[in-house]
């Protein structure tokens with residue numbers, strides 16, 4: 082019988098792109114037999130900033146029911162998959178703020194030995210999506226975690242979607258990549274539980 086695996090998908094999304102990829106990853110992990118928690122990093126931007134973009138305000142309201150990420154969601158997981166929009170070639174402040182709450186758990190060595198993976202989106206093709214993904218993987222080295230990239234896929238660093246000037250919805254290519262990445266994370270986490 083296959084071992085049960087706990088997967089937590091922690092994401093931040095302003096206008097829904099990353100949320101869409103996060104749900105695909107979560108559903109794929111569930112189909113692969115994992116127990117899954119889909120949680121979001123809390124919004125930190127002032128209300129005036131959120132309201133200045135109707136798509137941002139609408140997405141915040143539409144995802145009200147998604148629970149806020151807690152340290153326990155990471156401690157519970159065998160595998161953690163982080164999702165963030167690219168912000169100046171780096172992760173969003175909202176996701177980083179949540180990750181910084183993991184300090185005490187890190188200090189106690191409780192983040193080590195887990196599988197970690199990451200995905201992102203950006204406005205432009207060469208806008209720094211890979212540096213964003215690597216910024217997450219840098220952190221994982223400090224955790225003592227095991228980095229699992231998607232393998233040979235659309236972007237070998239992690240699922241990525243380019244919105245472009247016309248804010249394209251998440252492409253089938255990116256969703257396919259998300260499914261491959263999620264499936265691989267579950268397989269590796271399961272195999273590690275067996276050793």
Ligand SMILES: Cc1cc2nc3c(=O)[nH]c(=O)nc-3n(C[C@H](O)[C@H](O)[C@H](O)COP(=O)(O)O)c2cc1C
Nearest residue numbers: 094095096097098099166169170202203204205208
């Ligand atoms: C402050 C800010 C910085 C951004 N920096 C970048 C960037 O460096 N590279 C890029 O390609 N897109 C950049 N973008 C575009 C976002 O990455 C894009 O809107 C996001 O991926 C959409 O994801 P979401 O719908 O989940 O919020 C930036 C957007 C904002 C608001």
